[in-house]
Amino acid sequence: IKNNNSSGTYAVMKLVGGQEINLDNVEINFAGTGPTNYRKWLFHTDGHNDFGESTWVLNEGTKVTINGSNLAMYTAQYHSGTGQNANIGFVNKGTITTAGSKNYLWMTMDDGGNSNRSMYFDNQGTISLGGTEDVFALLNAENQANGGFTFLNTGTLELTGASQKGLTFGREYPAAEIILTKPMKLSGTKSAGIYFNKHIELVGGKTRLASSANNIVTTLPTTTRESVLKMELSGSENTGLYFNSNSTDQFGVNNYALNSTDGTGNVLAYIQDGKVSLAAPGTGKANAINITGGSENIGIFTNVSMTSAADITVTADKSTGVFAKNAGTSTSTGKISATGASVKALIADNSTITSSGQVDVAGTASSDTDGAVGLVAMNNGTITQTGGGTITVDGSASIGALGQSGGTVDITGGTIKATGGAFNTYAKGGTIKLNGTTVDTQQKSLAFFADNAGHINFTGATTANIAGGTDANTRGTAFYYQGNGYSPFGSSNISSWAASTFGGTIGQLTLNMAQGSRLFIASDVAMNLSDTAGTGLASSLGAHISGSDYKTFMLYLSKLSL
Numbered sequence: 001i002k003n004n005n006s007s008g009t010y011a012v013m014k015l016v017g018g019q020e021i022n023l024d025n026v027e028i029n030f031a032g033t034g035p036t037n038y039r040k041w042l043f044h045t046d047g048h049n050d051f052g053e054s055t056w057v058l059n060e061g062t063k064v065t066i067n068g069s070n071l072a073m074y075t076a077q078y079h080s081g082t083g084q085n086a087n088i089g090f091v092n093k094g095t096i097t098t099a100g101s102k103n104y105l106w107m108t109m110d111d112g113g114n115s116n117r118s119m120y121f122d123n124q125g126t127i128s129l130g131g132t133e134d135v136f137a138l139l140n141a142e143n144q145a146n147g148g149f150t151f152l153n154t155g156t157l158e159l160t161g162a163s164q165k166g167l168t169f170g171r172e173y174p175a176a177e178i179i180l181t182k183p184m185k186l187s188g189t190k191s192a193g194i195y196f197n198k199h200i201e202l203v204g205g206k207t208r209l210a211s212s213a214n215n216i217v218t219t220l221p222t223t224t225r226e227s228v229l230k231m232e233l234s235g236s237e238n239t240g241l242y243f244n245s246n247s248t249d250q251f252g253v254n255n256y257a258l259n260s261t262d263g264t265g266n267v268l269a270y271i272q273d274g275k276v277s278l279a280a281p282g283t284g285k286a287n288a289i290n291i292t293g294g295s296e297n298i299g300i301f302t303n304v305s306m307t308s309a310a311d312i313t314v315t316a317d318k319s320t321g322v323f324a325k326n327a328g329t330s331t332s333t334g335k336i337s338a339t340g341a342s343v344k345a346l347i348a349d350n351s352t353i354t355s356s357g358q359v360d361v362a363g364t365a366s367s368d369t370d371g372a373v374g375l376v377a378m379n380n381g382t383i384t385q386t387g388g389g390t391i392t393v394d395g396s397a398s399i400g401a402l403g404q405s406g407g408t409v410d411i412t413g414g415t416i417k418a419t420g421g422a423f424n425t426y427a428k429g430g431t432i433k434l435n436g437t438t439v440d441t442q443q444k445s446l447a448f449f450a451d452n453a454g455h456i457n458f459t460g461a462t463t464a465n466i467a468g469g470t471d472a473n474t475r476g477t478a479f480y481y482q483g484n485g486y487s488p489f490g491s492s493n494i495s496s497w498a499a500s501t502f503g504g505t506i507g508q509l510t511l512n513m514a515q516g517s518r519l520f521i522a523s524d525v526a527m528n529l530s531d532t533a534g535t536g537l538a539s540s541l542g543a544h545i546s547g548s549d550y551k552t553f554m555l556y557l558s559k560l561s562l
Contacts, residue, residue, distance in 0.1 A: 009040070011041040011044030012041070013042065013043050014045075015044070015046070016045075016048050017051050017054075018049035018052040018213065018215070019052070019054060019055075023059065023094075024061060025062060026061075026062045026063075027063045028063070030065065030067070031067045032068045032071070034069065038107065042071070043090070046077060047088045049213075051215075052086055053086040053211060053213045053216055054088050054089070055089040055090070055217045058092045058094040059093050059094060060094055062093075062094035064097070065097055066105075071104070072105075072107050074090050074106050075106075076088050076090075076108050077109040085116055086211045086212075087119065087213075087220060089218055091218060092121075092122070092125045097130060098131045102132070102133045103135075105134075106121050106137040107137075108137075110140055110141060110170075119139075119150075120149060123153045124154050125155045127155070127156065129159050131164075132163055134161055135166075136159075136164075137151065137167045138168055138170060139169050140171055146209045148173055148174070148177070150176075150220055150224075151167065158186075158187065159185070159186045164191040165191065165195050166194055167195070169200060172199045172247065173199075173201060174206060176201050176202070177204070177220075181228065181230075183230035183231055183257070187235045188235050188238070191239070192238070193233075193239065194229065196242065196245055199245045200251070201249075202227040202254065203226055203227075203252040207222060209222075210222045227254075229253060229257075230258075231256075231257075232259050233260040233261070233263050234262055234294075236264040238266045238267075239267045240260075240266075243269075243270065243271045244274065250276070251276045252279070253269075253279060254279040254287075255279075256279075256286070256310075258290070263297055267297070267299075268291070268300065269299070269300045269301070271300070271301070272303050273304055276302075277306070277307040278307070278308040288311045289312045289313070291315065291319050292315050294316050294319075295316060295317045295318045297314075300312070300322045301323045301324075301325070302327045303325060303326055304328060305327060305330055306331075307331045309332075309333045310332075310334045311335045312335070312336045314336075315339050315340060318340075320343070320347055321338055321346060322346050324348050324349065325347075326351060328352065330351065330354070331355075332353060332355045332357060333356050335360075335387075338361045339361075339363070340364070340372075341363070341364045342363070342364075342370045342372050344376055345361050345391070346359070346374075346375050347377075348376070348378070348383045348407065349376075349378050349379050349381050350379040350381050355387060358388050358389040360391070361391040361392060364393075364395050365396060367397065371395050371397030372398045372399075373398065374399070374401060374416070375402070376407070377407030377430060378405050379407060380407060381408075385414065386413065390417065393417070394420040396421035396444075398418070399424075400418055400425060402426050403426070403427045403429075403430025403454065404428045405428070405430060408430060409430075409431070411437050412437070413436045414438075417440040420445065421445055423446050423447075424440075425447065425448055427449070427455055428451055430454055432450075432456045433459050435459040435461075435462065438463050438465070439463065439465070441466045442467045443475065446477045447479070448464075448479050449479075452482070455501060456501060458502065458509045459505065460508060462508055463510045464478060464509060466478050466511060466514060468516030468517045474516075475517055476518065477517070477518040477520070477521050477554075478518070478519050478520070479521070480522075481494075481497060481520055482523055483523060483524035486524060486526040487526065491537070494537070494540045502542075506541065507543070510543070511543050514550070517547070517550045517551070518550065519537070519551070520553045520554070521553075522553055522558060523557050524556075525558045526561070527559075529561065529562050533552070
């Protein structure tokens with residue numbers, strides 16, 4: 001069958017009166033270039049339904065191959081119908097594939113008909129979209145509270161091409177079911193599994209009219225079921241769930257499993273606009289986001305306020321659990337675990353994240369300039385972390401908590417551990433707040449560093465354990481002091497610096513200095529040899545210092561007067 005793009009509208013096969021049409025062991029090749037208004041169709045249903053439900057059924061031996069552009073496989077619309085309120089459906093048990101560009105498999109259209117009925121697509125077979133800008137489903141039929149749509153997937157649904165969409169919408173649906181018993185798979189590039197450009201009710205529980213036809217193929221319950229959203233991503237730059245609706249109604253994502261395996265630049269949930277809530281795990285509900293292998297992937301990226309109780313596990317280099325950018329205030333109550341080179345658990349960029357779930361990070365540096373960072377607040381963003389957990393970072397470019405460019409990281413409880421030259425905390429023009437946190441500084445690593453515009457506040461009792469070492473290259477260090485052109489560095493300077501940097505809170509800090517550990521690295525300063533003795537330094541600094549056999553200073557690019 002070849003579409004020659006002639007004028008007018010036609011369907012190769014059309015169903016009107018309400019019948020079950022079975023295509024058994026049929027091979028269909030649908031090719032050519034269709035019109036951009038998509039008025040040429042392979043299967044079409046005009047839903048008068050005078051004699052029952054209108055349903056196309058492709059059996060296991062049927063194969064539909066679409067190779068062209070602007071082709072529509074199956075379209076459906078409502079028309080005047082009987083009191084049966086019979087549904088309009090398509091059941092695929094066979095194999096459907098696409099190649100080419102801008103092809104659609106399922107299009108529901110607005111024609112002013114009876115919108116109290118429901119349309120559905122039941123995929124039990126194999127569907128593979130292999131072209132460019134292909135779309136599995138565009139849903140735009142009339143809809144009232146007693147109608148809606150259902151998509152069921154117990155088979156295989158794959159998007160293997162480029163810039164494709166699984167499901168997208170032309171209007172809001174207050175009654176809807178998207179039940180991915182088997183996950184939708186995205187293995188191509190720059191594609192979106194479900195593009196929520198309109199609000200779709202996902203929580204179920206909506207009453208809809210029942211069909212009383214005697215030829216029902218797939219039974220739809222009278223109350224909509226909770227949607228089940230399962231995605232498996234590989235490929236590159238793909239998005240599982242993409243929200244971009246300005247509706248004030250909330251997307252209640254209550255049953256989901258979002259996974260990325262060996263992908264690059266994938267985002268499991270992208271929230272550009274809309275009110276979105278991701279529920280916590282529950283009985284029979286994974287409600288988890290997992291990133292395994294690959295690199296530069298993100299669990300949740302949001303441009304607006306959102307609520308997440310998802311458990312997020314990242315085991316992939318240069319990947320992030322939650323990234324909020326210009327996003328208002330968001331809440332994360334699930335567990336976040338990030339492991340790998342240059343990973344990040346939470347990033348708040350000009351945004352606020354309140355996190356009460358456990359956060360565990362085991363991050364390493366992938367280079368001397370690209371390290372792992374547990375919590376990042378930048379550009380006046382804020383992260384408040386109260387759920388505990390352990391942040392372990394390794395390598396000279398890694399940081400446990402980073403407050404940058406006006407950003408604030410506020411941590412209560414938990415442990416920050418730095419090894420291999422990493423920083424526990426770095427206030428780079430921002431603020432770090434610690435309350436009841438254990439700071440574990442291993443060899444070669446640094447506990448506290450604030451530049452001239454940065455601040456570290458101990459808002460509650462905080463303990464820092466500084467590891468020892470046998471030489472300058474192995475000692476753990478408590479503080480880094482950055483001078484300017486051999487600026488003076490004596491007791492009075494240390495007192496002033498401590499008051500400015502720690503805001504009068506350093507009395508809440510207890511330093512446990514191990515044998516051979518180091519209190520200060522000072523750069524670009526001028527000191528007298530007599531001032532380098534540890535005597536009286538504790539009172540000048542204001543912290544509680546435990547231990548006696550530690551090194552007081554290492555001077556770097558500095559002047560020492562004898």
